[in-house]
Amino acid sequence: MRALIAQRLALGFLTLFGASVLIFAGTEILPGDLASALLQNNATEENLAVMRQELGLDRPAVVRYAEWFGGALHGNLGKSLATERPVADDLAPRLRNTLFLAIYSAAIAVPLAILLGLLAAVWQGSLFDRAVNTITLMTISVPEYLVGYLLMKYISVQLGWLPTLANVTEETAIGERFYLTLLPMLTLVLVVIAHMMRMTRASVLAIMASPYIEMAFLKGIPKWVVVVRHAFPNALAPVISVVALNLAYLIVGVVVVESVFVYPGLGQLMVDAVSKHDVPVVQACGLLFASAFIVLNMLADIAAILANPRLRHPR
């Protein structure tokens, strides 16, 4: 098992390195270069030369990559082209906000999805099962912003229960924070819960068809005990991987939801930077999002290895 986990860890870090190369290369593929893209109409030969010097574009790409990635590992992400301030300074508070929202949503969504999935499996074919199924099928196809605006319209505007926008600042107290981000959290929960719940239901039901479950029933064990004690542990591996997949999806969903509720997070920062051609900021945000995604997938695979007794012991 140790070898398997070590292998998976090594693969994860290799992927992380590959992703950083890709993010760096993604900004190098343009026909001209960054200097001509930034200057556009003012691109005389002299201006271009000065700009290239400033941006360090006169040196080979490999050297610049090594500097960028080496710096990133030490928390030095370069300077923003728009504000000329160190990227890390702008990034840190945004990252905290985004992590807060993502963890807040995950803490509600994951237990809720697994509970709903288990209940739907126990009461298979009941009205509850069908209702949950239909509602989640609909939320899968609906874009995040529609869910967000519908919640905003009915819960904030018509009922006036919650604020429409989540303008959190550095000084906002923690309790206030939970209150302000309640609506974005609800939106994210609704968006990610569907897949997790359906997958939990499907994998529990698949296990329920196996002979050892029939045996448990024949022994006279109550249905919910069979589901929770006998079926669920074996259904855990696929559930873990789908939970991780959806947490990863949550990272991307956060970009759109932040924009809907004007929440000062990493996604907003990245979108602004993209429209301003602020490449260092985009690269730094991209690296953070990609690492979160890759690390989550790695952790999920390791958790799945740990959850599977057959993989836990070497043959």
Next chain:
Amino acid sequence: MTIPGVRLFGHRLTWPAALGLVIIAINLIGAVGAPWIAPFDQADVVCDAWDDPSAQHLLGCDNLGRDLLSRLLFGARMSIGLSLLITSLSFTIGIVTGFTAAIAKGWVDAALSRTVDLLLSMPSLIFAFVVLSVLGTEVPVLVVTLACLDSTRVFRLSRALAMNIVALEYVEVARLRGEGLWWIILREVLPAARAPLIAEYGLRFSFAFLFVAALSFLGLGIQPPDADWGSMVRDYRDMINLGVTAPFWPAGAIAVLTIGVNFVVDWLLAIQSRGHGENA
């Protein structure tokens, strides 16, 4: 769940699939016929900002006094047309590279597969941001970038499909006959992989469609004055606080079309998993 007596391509049509086909048909008619159906042009200012719906303006007016229904129809043209273009390009790239990898095997396969693994290791929205930040958001850039990113998923499917087909005798015969790569891709492998690829096309279309809409919603997709459903949601969103329903029309249209496409895809996938039986 099937509709008695109604068949399509020799298969019984289910109610959700029929509903999906109707939704797709209405959207396509709206998109193709926009210049003739729409009462006004998409950019013409014909009434006051946020006029209520009336006999003349069925859905009311938008922030600049343009007819909302007309913009919705022209928006369909842009959103659907662009997504079709992206999906078709992504399929061309994905199928050619996927089949090539399966036929050529060896280092070609390894190189292509590892590249795709790497591209799929991070969310495509994030990588799209990185590329768009340097290339800008003109429509051709958008189409090529999104098609390349999306083709990674098509690559995986077509490679897996072709792996099984390439092992069959008739492909071996074609190879021994001395046919070239293109002949094998187009005449031997493609016809055998058609059915699952069609279902995948529907799925990829709805992904591309949501992706373009999300980019436009974030202000990084289609730029004004062209109407497009994602950017319409963005333009009208400030009115939510005042109880105007305008943003819900384009956002709802996006959701309805996606649900419709998914219904049809579900039906296509169900047919395949049951094989070619008469009752399928």
